[in-house]
Every structure is written in structure tokens, then in C-alpha cells.
Amino acid sequence: RYTPPSQTTSVRWKNPSTLASTTSTFDNFWELFEDPLLSELENKALSGNYSYKTALDRVAVARALAGVAKSALYPHISLNAGYDYSQEFVKFHGDKRKTLFPGLKDKLHIWEQDYSFPNIFTYELDLWGKRRSLYKSSIYQAQAEEDRARSMLLTLTCDVASQYFNIRTLDTQLDLLEQIAGLLQTALHLHRHRFASGLDNGLQLASSEKALKDLEAEIEDTLRQRTLFENALATLIGVSPYELNLPRALLSRILPSIPVDLPSTLLKKRPDIAEAERTMASRHALINMAYASYFPSLSLTGGGGISSVQLQDFLNFKGYLWQVGANLVQTIFDAGRNRSGLNAAKASFHYAEDSYKQVVLTAFQEVENALNNLSQQEKQGEKLKQSLQAAQKSAYLAEMRYQRGLVDKLSFIQHQKQALQSERSLANVLGSRYQSTLNLIKALGGSWSRSTAASSEIKRLPPLTYNKRSPS
Structure with missing residues (x-):
């Protein structure tokens, strides 16, 4: 516990002032x-x-x-809106393709997209x-x-x-x-x-x-x-x-x-x-x-948001996701x-x-x-x-x-x-x-x-x- 220091002081000055005192106060x-x-x-x-x-x-x-x-x-909250879009070109070879997958084309064009809007919460409890x-x-x-x-x-x-x-x-x-x-x-x-x-x-x-x-x-x-x-x-x-x-x-x-x-x-x-x-x-x-x-330090994490491959589902909140977690860390050896x-x-x-x-x-x-x-x-x-x-x-x-x-x-x-x-x-x-x-x-x-x-x-x-x- 900290207390402001107390300094021992003398009762009076060694060389008392001979100037007249005044009760006026001057900031300047x-x-x-x-x-x-x-x-x-x-x-x-x-x-x-x-x-x-x-x-x-x-x-x-x-x-x-x-x-x-x-x-x-205080807790930290972050918002992270994201959109991912990818394309892939696939070409098949061999005769077995026709037997296993009849009607499948020799060449395919595959695309994928994902809409996400997660909300991340982190807070380290100040226990000590x-x-x-x-x-x-x-x-x-x-x-x-x-x-x-x-x-x-x-x-x-x-x-x-x-x-x-x-x-x-x-x-x-x-x-x-x-x-x-x-x-x-x-x-x-x-x-x-x-x-x-x-x-x-x-x-x-x-x-x-x-x-x-x-x-x-x-x-x-x-x-x-x-x-x-x-x-x-x-x-x-x-x-x-x-x-x-x-x-x-x-x-x-x-x-x-x-x-x-x-x-x-x-x-x-x-x-x-x-x-x-x-x-x-x-x-x-x-x-x-x-x-x-x-x-030890204890951290809490949490998150929630929306993720969908279709924009219409994203806007309708059909792809809701959430997560919670805790992290306890204690140093064992630090030299x-x-x-x-x-x-x-x-x-x-x-x-x-x-x-x-x-x-x-x-x-x-x-x-x-x-x-x-x-x-x-x-x-x-x-x-x-x-x-x-x-x-x-x-x-x-x-x-x-x-x-x-x-x-x-x-x-x-x-x-x-x-x-x-x-x-x-x-x-x-x-x-x-x-x-x-x-x-x-x-x-x-x-x-x-x-x-x-x-x-x-x-x-x-x-x-x-x-x-x-x-x-x-």
C-alpha cells in the first residue's frame, strides 16, 4: 500500500525573512x-x-x-465483415469417368462464395x-x-x-x-x-x-x-x-x-x-x-455472427453462428x-x-x-x-x-x-x-x-x- 512520503521539516527558517508579510495572493x-x-x-x-x-x-x-x-x-469487441469468392477449373481424364459418372463433362468450372459477419469479444479478467x-x-x-x-x-x-x-x-x-x-x-x-x-x-x-x-x-x-x-x-x-x-x-x-x-x-x-x-x-x-x-491470467472470448454462401440467406439471418471460450495461463518456468x-x-x-x-x-x-x-x-x-x-x-x-x-x-x-x-x-x-x-x-x-x-x-x-x- 502506497502512502505519500512524510518529510521531517524544521520549525522555522535558519534565516528568517525581514521583509514585510502580505496576505495578498498572486497567481502571477x-x-x-x-x-x-x-x-x-x-x-x-x-x-x-x-x-x-x-x-x-x-x-x-x-x-x-x-x-x-x-x-x-474493458472488454474489446471487434466486427469483421467478409466476402470470399473463388473459382476453380477442373479437367477429367480416362475412360473410367464415363462409367463411374455418366454424363459428367470433361471440363468443369467450379465457383464458391461466402458471406460472413462475425462479432468477436475478448476480455482478460483483471483478477490480481x-x-x-x-x-x-x-x-x-x-x-x-x-x-x-x-x-x-x-x-x-x-x-x-x-x-x-x-x-x-x-x-x-x-x-x-x-x-x-x-x-x-x-x-x-x-x-x-x-x-x-x-x-x-x-x-x-x-x-x-x-x-x-x-x-x-x-x-x-x-x-x-x-x-x-x-x-x-x-x-x-x-x-x-x-x-x-x-x-x-x-x-x-x-x-x-x-x-x-x-x-x-x-x-x-x-x-x-x-x-x-x-x-x-x-x-x-x-x-x-x-x-x-x-x-495466472484468465481471458474470456466469445463470438457471434452470420455466415452464408447465399446473400439472400445472409440477409435473412439463416446462417447464424456463435462461440464462447476461456483461456487460463499460468507461468511455470520463466528463468x-x-x-x-x-x-x-x-x-x-x-x-x-x-x-x-x-x-x-x-x-x-x-x-x-x-x-x-x-x-x-x-x-x-x-x-x-x-x-x-x-x-x-x-x-x-x-x-x-x-x-x-x-x-x-x-x-x-x-x-x-x-x-x-x-x-x-x-x-x-x-x-x-x-x-x-x-x-x-x-x-x-x-x-x-x-x-x-x-x-x-x-x-x-x-x-x-x-x-x-x-x-x-
């Missing part, structure tokens, strides 16, 4: 970010991604195979549950494919969001880099003027030129990375890279809050855990089928085939069981990692905010001193550059926090309700009529 997690363009890209991915379509195709195949297995539970176990296994495997498709859907939507926020992080970096480039160009102009006036020996001018060119090279590399992320995003939504050109936009500084439930609820949310459990159920049903192979089949089924089940436990442990690890990253990155962000505030204050004081003539413009530009560099560091951490938030969403199963609107096309197979969803 990207709605949390309140970004219309992101929502549009996600919807395009749901309808255009070919990897997701192949996952749905696998679901259709598994369901069809379950239908094939179900058909074996062999065919029913196979049907159970196919149903549970189809359900596993459904959960695999949901897992594919979760990965797809998280990848779309990840690429999108990578692009927005680079857009923010480009904006800051271009501001710094403007400051360096101003500084270079001042150094050229001072060099032309004989106030500099050329060393500071060369250093200023190098700093500007290095920054311009960094801008080009950032643009290169942005194009790669954009191309990857195009593939995810099912279009060619040529067709996708996202306008530049800055990364929002407001992150959504993600509610984190108790560890025990994770087992009910993640589609990969559900897939592993359904695979276990499928393999367990195959053990029952292997056991049933030890017992260990049934035993090996049973051992293979048990080993396959234990493999699925161990895989399930590994998936569960990996799920807990992924949640803990995401919570840890978010917690540490939040603290890191607070430190960088303080650093940015100090740099901005320094730039403000330098501007005041410059306006009063206490420092030159180059000193003022240097303080402005430091403030922008601090802002770049903060933007990098913000981008990392977006990625960690997505990792947490993915680790938690992607939504805060069991039914997922984005996967409404994957309607779960109904439970078996003779059993609940958990097999027995």
Missing part, C-alpha cells in the same frame, strides 16, 4: 513588481516559448498513454490488479508530467524576469557611467586648458585622458552585456533578437515584499516536489503490477523473469524515493540561500546608502567651497565623481537584491495560491474513480 508573481512592460514580456513568453510548448506536448503524450492503459480494463496497477502508474506519470510542466513554467517566468532586471540594472549603470563620463570630459577640458596655459606639466592631462578612455571602454562593455541579456530575453519570449529592442529605463528602488511561510508549507507549493512525489506513486504502482505477474521484473520495479521505486528526498532537501537549501542573500544584501545596501549620503554631503560641501572660490573646479568634480561611484555600488547591490528576490520566489514555488492563472491550460487530470489522488 511578476504582478508584485508593478511593471507593465515586464507583465507584457511574461505574457509573450507564456504564448511563444517553445520549451514550454514542448512541456505541454509531453503532458498531452502522457495523458494519451494513460488513456491507452485505461482501455485495457495487474492492468489496474498499470493504469494507476500511467495516471500518476501523467500527473508528474503536469507538475513538470508547471516547474518549466516557473523557471521560464523567473528567467524572463531575471533577464529583464539584468537589463534594467545595466541601464542604471549606463546612466551613472554617462554622468561620470560628462564629469571626466569637463575635467579633461580643464586639464587641456591648464596645460596650454603652462600650469600643468602634462602628467595630469595624460592621466585625465586615460581615465576618460577607460570609462568609455567600460560603457561599451556594459552595452555589450545589455545586448546579450536582451538577446536571451528575446529567445525566452519566442522571437528573434532582431525583433526585440527594449528602451532604456532605470531600476526601481522599491522591492516587493515576499511572504515566507513555514518550511512545512513548502512541500505543498513547489511543482518539482509534487513531480517527484507523483513519480514515486507511479513507480509504486508498477511494483503491484510486477507482483500480479506471478499469478527468473518475473522475479527480476519485481526487483527492477522495487529498485526503480527506491530510486524515485531517494530522488524525492533529494529534491526536498535542495528546495530547503534554495529557500535558505535566498533568505540569506536578501538579508545580507539588505544590510550591505544600508551601509552603501550611508556611504552614498556621506559622498553626496562631501560633494555638496565641495560645491559650496567652489562657489566661494576656496577650491578649484577640478576638486569639485572629483567629489561629484566619488558620489556617482558610490551610487553605482548601491545600484549593483540593488540589482543583486532583485535577483535574490526572484530566487526566493522561485524557491517558494512562484505563487501564493495553489492554482496558477498562467498555467490554466494545464488542467490536472481528475483523480482515479476508485481512489483518491494519493494512491493505495
Whole structure:
């Protein structure tokens, strides 16, 4: 008897979430970010991604195979209408023909025809549950494919969001880099003027030129990375890279809050855990089928119909025929085939069981990692905010001193550059926090309700009529 596995879980998380909890439910997690363009890209991915379509195709195949297995539970009836016509030419030789068969011609033309319409009935009684176990296994495997498709859907939507926020992080970096480039160009102009006036020996001018060119090279590399992320995003939504050109936009500084439930609820949310459990159920049903192979099989056959050499008799039902029969088969010697089949089924089940436990442990690890990253990155962000505030204050004081003539413009530009560099560091951490938030969403199963609107096309197979969803 199969029972769903019980997994020991901790009472709380090692790294509890510091984010505010919410009672709202979101079938589509990207709605949390309140970004219309992101929502549009996600919807395009749901309808255009070919990897997701192949996952749905696998679901259709598994369901069809379950239908094939179900058909074996019922009798098979076949109709076979037939018409046979034959001719034979006979020639007799010898004198005895005239004595034995006077009046018989030397040559005869013989023809024969037969009309038949038999109805054949066959049914193998499932006395030991062999065919029913196979049907159970196919149903549970189809359900596993459904959960695999949901897992594919979760990965797809998280990848779309990840690429999108990578692009927005680079857009923010480009904006800051271009501001710094403007400051360096101003500084270079001042150094050229001072060099032309004989106030500099050329060393500071060369250093200023190098700093500007290095920054311009960094801008080009950032643009290169942005194009790669954009191309990857195009593939995810099912279009060619040529067709996708996202306008530049800055990364929002407001992150959504993600509610984190108790560890025990994770087992009910993640589609990969559900897939592993359904695979276990499928393999367990195959053990029952292997056991049933030890017992005899009983088949019933029957038939009825009409057969006649004259069409008029055929239509008048004068040539009625019928037959019934039974067939009992018991294997006496199979050189260990049934035993090996049973051992293979048990080993396959234990493999699925161990895989399930590994998936569960990996799920807990992924949640803990995401919570840890978010917690540490939040603290890191607070430190960088303080650093940015100090740099901005320094730039403000330098501007005041410059306006009063206490420092030159180059000193003022240097303080402005430091403030922008601090802002770049903060933007990098913000981008990392977006990625960690997505990792947490993915680790938690992607939504805060069991039914997922984005996967409404994957309607779960109904439970078996003779059993609940958990097999027995």
C-alpha cells in the first residue's frame, strides 16, 4: 500500500525573512513588481516559448498513454465483415469417368462464395490488479508530467524576469557611467586648458585622458552585456533578437515584499516536489503490477455472427453462428523473469524515493540561500546608502567651497565623481537584491495560491474513480 512520503521539516527558517508579510495572493508573481512592460514580456513568453510548448506536448503524450492503459480494463469487441469468392477449373481424364459418372463433362468450372459477419469479444479478467496497477502508474506519470510542466513554467517566468532586471540594472549603470563620463570630459577640458596655459606639466592631462578612455571602454562593455541579456530575453519570449529592442529605463528602488511561510508549507507549493512525489506513486504502482505477474491470467472470448454462401440467406439471418471460450495461463518456468521484473520495479521505486528526498532537501537549501542573500544584501545596501549620503554631503560641501572660490573646479568634480561611484555600488547591490528576490520566489514555488492563472491550460487530470489522488 502506497502512502505519500512524510518529510521531517524544521520549525522555522535558519534565516528568517525581514521583509514585510502580505496576505495578498498572486497567481502571477511578476504582478508584485508593478511593471507593465515586464507583465507584457511574461505574457509573450507564456504564448511563444517553445520549451514550454514542448512541456505541454509531453503532458498531452502522457495523458494519451494513460488513456491507452485505461482501455485495457474493458472488454474489446471487434466486427469483421467478409466476402470470399473463388473459382476453380477442373479437367477429367480416362475412360473410367464415363462409367463411374455418366454424363459428367470433361471440363468443369467450379465457383464458391461466402458471406460472413462475425462479432468477436475478448476480455482478460483483471483478477490480481495487474492492468489496474498499470493504469494507476500511467495516471500518476501523467500527473508528474503536469507538475513538470508547471516547474518549466516557473523557471521560464523567473528567467524572463531575471533577464529583464539584468537589463534594467545595466541601464542604471549606463546612466551613472554617462554622468561620470560628462564629469571626466569637463575635467579633461580643464586639464587641456591648464596645460596650454603652462600650469600643468602634462602628467595630469595624460592621466585625465586615460581615465576618460577607460570609462568609455567600460560603457561599451556594459552595452555589450545589455545586448546579450536582451538577446536571451528575446529567445525566452519566442522571437528573434532582431525583433526585440527594449528602451532604456532605470531600476526601481522599491522591492516587493515576499511572504515566507513555514518550511512545512513548502512541500505543498513547489511543482518539482509534487513531480517527484507523483513519480514515486507511479513507480509504486508498477511494483503491484510486477507482483500480479506471478499469478495466472484468465481471458474470456466469445463470438457471434452470420455466415452464408447465399446473400439472400445472409440477409435473412439463416446462417447464424456463435462461440464462447476461456483461456487460463499460468507461468511455470520463466528463468527468473518475473522475479527480476519485481526487483527492477522495487529498485526503480527506491530510486524515485531517494530522488524525492533529494529534491526536498535542495528546495530547503534554495529557500535558505535566498533568505540569506536578501538579508545580507539588505544590510550591505544600508551601509552603501550611508556611504552614498556621506559622498553626496562631501560633494555638496565641495560645491559650496567652489562657489566661494576656496577650491578649484577640478576638486569639485572629483567629489561629484566619488558620489556617482558610490551610487553605482548601491545600484549593483540593488540589482543583486532583485535577483535574490526572484530566487526566493522561485524557491517558494512562484505563487501564493495553489492554482496558477498562467498555467490554466494545464488542467490536472481528475483523480482515479476508485481512489483518491494519493494512491493505495
